[in-house]
Amino acid sequence: MALKVSGFNSAAIDYKIVSYDNTNSPSSAIQENVTGSSGTLYSVDMDNKSGSVAIIRLQDYASPVLGNSTSGLADMFWAVPATTAKRVEIPGGIAFSQLNLWTTANGPVLETANPASGGLIITIVCS
Numbered sequence: 001m002a003l004k005v006s007g008f009n010s011a012a013i014d015y016k017i018v019s020y021d022n023t024n025s026p027s028s029a030i031q032e033n034v035t036g037s038s039g040t041l042y043s044v045d046m047d048n049k050s051g052s053v054a055i056i057r058l059q060d061y062a063s064p065v066l067g068n069s070t071s072g073l074a075d076m077f078w079a080v081p082a083t084t085a086k087r088v089e090i091p092g093g094i095a096f097s098q099l100n101l102w103t104t105a106n107g108p109v110l111e112t113a114n115p116a117s118g119g120l121i122i123t124i125v126c127s
Contacts, residue, residue, distance in 0.1 A: 023119035040093035048080040050118035
């Protein structure tokens with residue numbers, strides 16, 4: 001799995017693009033503080049390459065713990081059907097302090113199972 005962050009900063013616009021590629025080694029491990037700072041979330045692109053439903057989870061929490069009933073709860077999550085892409089746009093944005101990202105195979109709230117083989121590609125646009 002690979003996490004890449006790139007950004008652009010000028011007087012006109014300031015943004016970051018976070019790209020998480022979970023296709024080669026699907027994992028449910030939490031990617032902590034993916035932007036490295038606070039910001040505003042504007043969109044999430046999710047591309048499920050696997051043959052099973054996958055759940056993408058985002059959280060604004062300082063010390064996440066996968067499966068924990070407090071620090072392992074997602075603030076936002078989306079189910080993406082097998083071999084399907086989905087985009088969520090947030091026109092006004094959602095402010096966050098520390099953005100954490102993880103993916104799981106099933107929908108239960110505290111699910112910790114790895115996504116199916118084939119995995120996911122997730123792209124986040126934020127400031």
